[in-house]
Amino acid sequence: MEPIVFLNGRFMPEPESRIPILTHGMQYGTGVFEGIRAYHVPVTSEILLFRALDHFERMARNVKFLNMTLPMSPEKLVAVAAELVRANGFESDVYVRPIVYKSATRVGVTLPPEESFAMLAVPMGAYLDTHKGLHCGVSSWRRIADNSIPCRGKICGAYVNSALAAQEARDRGFDEAIFLNEAGRVAEGSAMNLFMVRDGRLITPDVTQGILEGITRDTVMTLARDGLDVPTEQRGLDRAELYIADEVFLCGTAAQVAPVTKIDGRSVADGRPGPLTLELQNRYEEVVRGRTSQYRHWLEPVYGYVRTGHAGVV
Numbered sequence: 001m002e003p004i005v006f007l008n009g010r011f012m013p014e015p016e017s018r019i020p021i022l023t024h025g026m027q028y029g030t031g032v033f034e035g036i037r038a039y040h041v042p043v044t045s046e047i048l049l050f051r052a053l054d055h056f057e058r059m060a061r062n063v064k065f066l067n068m069t070l071p072m073s074p075e076k077l078v079a080v081a082a083e084l085v086r087a088n089g090f091e092s093d094v095y096v097r098p099i100v101y102k103s104a105t106r107v108g109v110t111l112p113p114e115e116s117f118a119m120l121a122v123p124m125g126a127y128l129d130t131h132k133g134l135h136c137g138v139s140s141w142r143r144i145a146d147n148s149i150p151c152r153g154k155i156c157g158a159y160v161n162s163a164l165a166a167q168e169a170r171d172r173g174f175d176e177a178i179f180l181n182e183a184g185r186v187a188e189g190s191a192m193n194l195f196m197v198r199d200g201r202l203i204t205p206d207v208t209q210g211i212l213e214g215i216t217r218d219t220v221m222t223l224a225r226d227g228l229d230v231p232t233e234q235r236g237l238d239r240a241e242l243y244i245a246d247e248v249f250l251c252g253t254a255a256q257v258a259p260v261t262k263i264d265g266r267s268v269a270d271g272r273p274g275p276l277t278l279e280l281q282n283r284y285e286e287v288v289r290g291r292t293s294q295y296r297h298w299l300e301p302v303y304g305y306v307r308t309g310h311a312g313v314v
């Protein structure tokens with residue numbers, strides 16, 4: 001079966017969704033995107049969109065950076081995402097990618113008024129290894145500054161910065177990059193936020209350090225606070241603190257919760273995933289797969305079983 005995509009208000013087979021090569025968003029990176037996971041629950045064949053409304057609400061805010069608007073409300077976009085997953089008949093974990101982009105076909109960088117909206121979905125398993133512990137390298141590329149391109153904006157063109165860092169990390173034999181910002185403080189991974197544990201405290205760069213205001217970051221802070229009574233300190237983080245941390249992990253929609261056990265060739269603590277990281281990873285998995293009722297409001301069942309109380313899910 002051909003993949004089904006959503007483009008400018010209608011579902012269509014993917015081969016029909018061609019866009020002109022002179023499209024502004026393609027030439028200049030003038031688009032804003034999101035990444036949303038949906039988790040397959042084999043026992044009921046249900047698929048659960050995770051925090052989809054939060055993703056579309058963030059997107060609705062971020063499009064303002066490029067003077068754009070979304071074609072419909074975040075609530076309606078959640079329904080489109082669910083319809084898209086159903087239309088593709090997935091039986092696995094899924095990644096949903098909505099994108100709004102400048103669709104004028106002309107040369108010239110000023111922001112044109114024409115916009116298009118598309119959404120596609122692909123099966124997605126693990127993006128990073130979440131078990132063995134990652135070896136990360138501090139990137140020689142700096143995180144792009146807010147007054148260059150707002151990196152809290154998930155703006156297409158800004159991901160050249162992420163691509164350079166991620167590729168450099170792989171080329172140097174690391175699993176993933178850690179960005180410092182222009183001030184030399186720790187920012188985040190190429191497409192994931194970063195947490196550190198020191199003396200039982202969870203610490204993460206605050207939102208002015210050149211980070212995406214991550215939804216997984218918020219999920220982790222919520223799970224730590226509500227379930228484990230561990231508050232999170234949001235502050236500037238020195239690079240050297242990473243080397244002496246008790247635990248470090250990356251988190252994001254694609255990456256989920258991924259322990260970091262080595263940074264720049266130095267072991268993080270004893271070089272094994274830390275207990276708080278593993279506890280949060282475990283709780284995250286329970287929540288996204290609908291095995292706990294506490295965060296049911298974060299899950300949008302694509303086939304509707306959670307809402308109708310189908311046995312076996314939450």
Ligand SMILES: Cc1ncc(COP(=O)(O)O)c(C=O)c1O
Nearest residue numbers: 191192193212214215216252253
């Ligand atoms: C640069 C960057 N940082 C962090 C994240 C994590 O954000 P979220 O948890 O909202 O997916 C992402 C997206 O996945 C990202 O692209």
